[in-house]
Amino acid sequence: MRTYSCKTKEELQKEYDQVMSDYEKLKRRGLSLDISRGKPSRKQLDSVSELLTILQTPEDCFDDGIDTRNYGELSGLPSARAYWADVLGCKPEETFVGGSSSLNFMFDIISRAYSHGLLHSEKPWCKEEKVKFLCPSPGYDRHFRVAAFFGAELITIPMTPDGPDMDLVEEYVKDPTVKSIWCVPKYSNPDGIIYSQETIERFARLKPAAPDFVILWDNAYCIHEFDGEYVPFPDIISMCAAAGNPDMVFEFASTSKITFAGSGISVMAASKANIDYFTKILSVQMISYDKINQLRHVRFLQNKAHTIELMKKHAAIMAPKFHAVLDILDQEIQPLGFASYNRPKGGYFISLNTMPGTAKRALELCKQAGLTMTPAGATYPYGIDPNDSNIRIAPSLPPVEELREAMDVFCTCLKLAALEKLLAA
Numbered sequence: 207m208r209t210y211s212c213k214t215k216e217e218l219q220k221e222y223d224q225v226m227s228d229y230e231k232l233k234r235r236g237l238s239l240d241i242s243r244g245k246p247s248r249k250q251l252d253s254v255s256e257l258l259t260i261l262q263t264p265e266d267c268f269d270d271g272i273d274t275r276n277y278g279e280l281s282g283l284p285s286a287r288a289y290w291a292d293v294l295g296c297k298p299e300e301t302f303v304g305g306s307s308s309l310n311f312m313f314d315i316i317s318r319a320y321s322h323g324l325l326h327s328e329k330p331w332c333k334e335e336k337v338k339f340l341c342p343s344p345g346y347d348r349h350f351r352v353a354a355f356f357g358a359e360l361i362t363i364p365m366t367p368d369g370p371d372m373d374l375v376e377e378y379v380k381d382p383t384v385k386s387i388w389c390v391p392k393y394s395n396p397d398g399i400i401y402s403q404e405t406i407e408r409f410a411r412l413k414p415a416a417p418d419f420v421i422l423w424d425n426a427y428c429i430h431e432f433d434g435e436y437v438p439f440p441d442i443i444s445m446c447a448a449a450g451n452p453d454m455v456f457e458f459a460s461t462s463k464i465t466f467a468g469s470g471i472s473v474m475a476a477s478k479a480n481i482d483y484f485t486k487i488l489s490v491q492m493i494s495y496d497k498i499n500q501l502r503h504v505r506f507l508q509n510k511a512h513t514i515e516l517m518k519k520h521a522a523i524m525a526p527k528f529h530a531v532l533d534i535l536d537q538e539i540q541p542l543g544f545a546s547y548n549r550p551k552g553g554y555f556i557s558l559n560t561m562p563g564t565a566k567r568a569l570e571l572c573k574q575a576g577l578t579m580t581p582a583g584a585t586y587p588y589g590i591d592p593n594d595s596n597i598r599i600a601p602s603l604p605p606v607e608e609l610r611e612a613m614d615v616f617c618t619c620l621k622l623a624a625l626e627k628l629l630a631a
């Protein structure tokens with residue numbers, strides 16, 4: 207197979223006619239497929255459903271003398287704080303364990319920064335003339351939406367194979383209106399990049415002009431390998447403290463992709479001073495999170511080592527799906543030379559860059575053929591990809607057979623959009 211760039215106009219036209227006829231056939235099949243969001247599959251959920259019956263009697267609901275059915279322990283059940291401290295490598299007093307959503311913690315922190323300010327704010331962010339967020343991109347659309355929701359200006363920071371472009375980050379934080387940065391340090395969404403040790407050290411050593419600059423360290427995929435052994439990660443909380451920036455970072459994680467997405471438990475980790483500050487603020491809006499669920503999780507997950515073992519069950523379900531997607535891309539797309547993609551070993555996504563200027567069109571064609579994908583542009587601030595090239599593939603939810611069908615549609619649409627552009631040139 208020759209790359210599209212080596213083909214003559216006539217050859218491209220012939221290819222277009224063939225791909226268009228394949229596309230019309232696919233459309234006639236009336237498919238309804240969805241690879242848009244990183245949700246665990248039914249099989250994964252079933253594999254951890256022992257969680258549902260782990261607490262059966264009133265006595266089971268006591269944990270170290272604490273009746274989990276009652277109010278109390280706002281910052282989390284001590285055993286749940288100890289569990290997360292073990293997973294993240296920080297201290298239990300540096301954790302706050304909440305409900306099912308870590309995104310909710312992120313939203314809350316930004317919301318409080320705007321309404322009341324963070325620990326070192328001179329004034330609430332809503333009183334600042336300008337607030338800027340650094341957004342490593344491609345990135346997680348919901349991060350960008352939270353910052354935009356509060357009116358922050360979003361600045362795109364390109365990703366490198368080692369994480370965000372740190373030269374740029376160090377330059378931008380000299381601006382006192384730059385208040386925050388979003389980070390997904392392990393298996394970044396969507397690129398699957400693991401930040402290098404040097405990148406993480408440079409984050410810890412940042413010297414921002416804003417006294418209340420905050421790193422939002424979303425470690426959503428911290429133990430989510432599906433290929434190969436567990437990859438250790440450093441404790442960002444103690445690294446920032448050692449670099450003289452103890453209050454500069456909030457770390458987040460949850461069991462959304464370990465147990466039940468939407469019915470798990472989440473954690474935010476930060477310096478003790480930050481945890482104390484936020485516990486005081488959160489006590490105004492909340493008396494107690496769901497400690498029964500926290501206890502269920504502690505009993506089921508036990509500790510980091512046991513959880514990593516359990517993640518192998520997820521891996522056995524996830525790996526064949528990622529391999530199926532990559533095999534099809536290797537066969538159908540790679541030889542044509544107009545697109546590139548990552549080969550992640552963990553996380554939930556494959557990130558593909560197609561011919562610039564054709565991502566939107568390709569996904570429009572997918573939609574018409576019954577395939578829903580994450581919208582083009584979603585991985586960039588304001589939903590605008592300047593190159594109209596990045597597409598996020600989420601292989602986790604459908605069974606492999608359905609995934610193959612979806613990839614058939616996807617590859618056909620990628621080719622069609624690329625051919626349309628080449629023929630119009």
Ligand code: PLP
Pocket residue numbers: 244306307308309310346390395424426459460461462467468472
């Ligand atoms: N952070 C990242 C990077 C994610 O990809 C996701 C979900 O896809 C979340 C957070 C959501 O986490 P939670 O379910 O804990 O709110």
